[in-house]
Amino acid sequence: MTVPPEFSRPSTSPFTIAVIGGGIAGLSLTLGLLQHQISVTLYEAASKFGEVGAGVSFGPNASRAMKLISPRIFEGFENRATRNQWEDKSQVWFDFRYGESCGGKRTIGEKIATLECEGGQASVHRAHFLDEMVQLLPDGVAKFGKRCVGYEQDGRHVVLKFSDGSTAEHSAAIGCDGIKSKMRTELLGGDNPASKAVYSGKYAYRGLIPMEKAEKLLGEELAKNSQMYLGNHGHVLTFSIEKGRTMNVVAFSSSEQWEKEDWVVPMKKEDMFRDFEGWGDSVKEILSLTEKPDIWALFNQPHASTYYKGNVCLIGDAAHATTPHQGAGAGMAIEDSYILCNLLAEVKSAKGIEAAFRAYDAVRRPRSQKLVTTSREAGQLYEFELEGSDPEAIRVNLLQRMDWLWKHDLTADLAEAKEILNKSV
Ligand SMILES: Cc1cc2nc3c(=O)[nH]c(=O)nc-3n(C[C@H](O)[C@H](O)[C@H](O)COP(=O)(O)OP(=O)(O)OC[C@H]3O[C@@H](n4cnc5c(N)ncnc54)[C@H](O)[C@@H]3O)c2cc1C
Structure with missing residues (x-):
């Protein structure tokens, strides 16, 4: 398949973004940034895009987020999705x-x-969904065998260090490196209890x-x-x-x-x-x-007190890895990508990137951390640890508990985030 033109136009941004990790978060973000003609390089630790993983379900909020980033991402999902028969x-x-x-x-x-x-119920194998997104990515955007082991930043530039001894310099870096995120440990500090996931x-x-x-x-x-x-x-x-x-x-x-x-x-x-x-x-x-x-x-992950520091930011599981009991972790990552690529599209110079990260953090952290909390509770509900086994109490809880997640207006979040960004510029 030839790469659709909206992802292969030359970049016009006066800054460059590094995306660390090519899972659902990293790929959806990279495609969103390319559409806005933002210069982006994706660094993936593995030698190719992932084949590991299993089935992932997506709720209506996730489908809407895919469509908002690009109808082609949603089409890719639909090509591979299985629903109730x-x-x-x-x-x-x-x-x-x-x-x-x-x-x-x-x-x-x-x-x-x-x-x-x-x-x-709509689910897809993670590897199949990644394949669909990879087909939209122009050659040269992704670099493989690049495991990020640390970074330094000085307010204008971020220098990434990789395990092969190489380095790369960008205006900003976005950690999409999953639940064991190195970017998160670096950003929050290794001795911060929130820096590592807990059982x-x-x-x-x-x-x-x-x-x-x-x-x-x-x-x-x-x-x-x-x-x-x-x-x-x-x-x-x-x-x-x-x-x-x-x-x-x-x-x-x-x-x-x-x-x-x-x-x-x-x-x-x-x-x-x-x-x-x-x-x-x-x-x-x-x-x-x-x-x-x-x-x-x-x-x-325990709740982090921030998803950004300077010109480095976290999205997806690197920011808010959750249990799977509401089938929504990957969907949250796609929502993050939608908000963040649109905020970065508003930024006029490298100096403005931190303000975009701040606006992203203000709007996304409460919602994504609510998922982590309510998902744990959902596991307890299903296992009679919350309402016991009483059918009426379980039914009442079940029938309302997903509304905030599934019926959320993401475009209103983006409007709010843009307002925060504009006020701070
Ligand atoms: C059992 C289970 C069931 C689940 N079911 C669902 C579900 O039904 N619905 C749902 O929405 N979510 C579900 N999830 C959650 C979902 O899988 C994750 O939220 C989602 O895959 C996170 O995507 P990500 O891109 O943030 O991270 P990942 O998919 O973990 O991708 C991270 C990428 O970064 C790369 N990487 C890692 N470290 C580095 C580094 N230092 N440098 C460079 N690259 C690096 C990795 O190789 C990988 O490609 C489930 C999770 C589990 C464990």
Whole structure:
């Protein structure tokens, strides 16, 4: 595919931006900056764009943010996205059901609530979505094998240092280097407790079941449409991926500590069965059919008191890595990109960049940190740690808890951020 003209016009900005990290945050930001003809170089530690990762869901706020940056990003997502397979489930995010009987108090499989949103459950493999964005990127913008290990700045310039011994100078740098961000540690200071992610108390088994097998086991409705099975200190979710050919399984459980150094480790099936002992037969059968499972420890970042210092700024997981319980971390990164590329488009010289970062921080930090907090709570809600197992209390909580996230007006945020920027210039 030839790169669309809106991403390949010559830059007109009197400054240059370095983007550190080429995940969903870094790529969406880079495309946004190119559209505004801002000179940008993306530095990625790996030797090519990532193939690691798994399914990511996007809510309506994320779809709107994609369209606002560029309809082509949204088209790329749509090309690869899988939704619920039944037409009348097309707006359903999840059907929530009991996964266990809670000592005989509840009926296994009984529906507690159905939560709907515009577009319903919509997920994509991270690598496929990255591929779609990479196709829009002109040659030469991304540099690979560039692991940033530190930087220095003097108010006008940022000098990046890479692990291969090389350096690069730009007017500003934006850390999009994910949950283990080096840019964040440098910006906040290594001894700041907010500089590193903390274990959330939850981990997840992730695996796949071919749809034919899932359908035989669960019946068509439960196999082909997104379900969440709730229980004490655990929950299991299933949804279609690969255009309905496969059922994705994510089974969450709890522990006080995460002892291992790695956050993603191969699993033993007996550990998984032990965690879900006493659950209903259908959940146990889902787990027994799960192929290629591994365990992901779920970390999130403590709230940082700022997302910028001078001409260095953080977005995406580098700024606000969250647990996945509201399916919204990557969407938040795309929202960040929309606001930040538009603010930088207003900047007339390198001297004005810090004011754009300040306006971004003022508007984005409260919203993205609210996600980190409410996402942790959502995990507790699904695992009867917030409202117990009472169906009415859970339903009331579920049916309103995503409104602030999904129905948010991002263009109003941009207007507010521009006002903050204009006042400070
Ligand atoms: C189990 C699980 C399930 C999830 N499910 C969802 C979901 O359903 N919906 C959702 O919206 N979100 C979900 N998320 C969160 C989502 O995956 C992240 O929020 C999102 O991928 C963050 O994107 P990012 O670009 O900020 O970071 P990353 O995807 O981590 O990208 C960082 C990039 O920076 C590079 N890099 C790292 N360090 C350096 C360095 N020093 N120098 C240069 N490059 C560097 C990396 O190689 C990588 O390419 C989930 C997360 C987990 C763990």
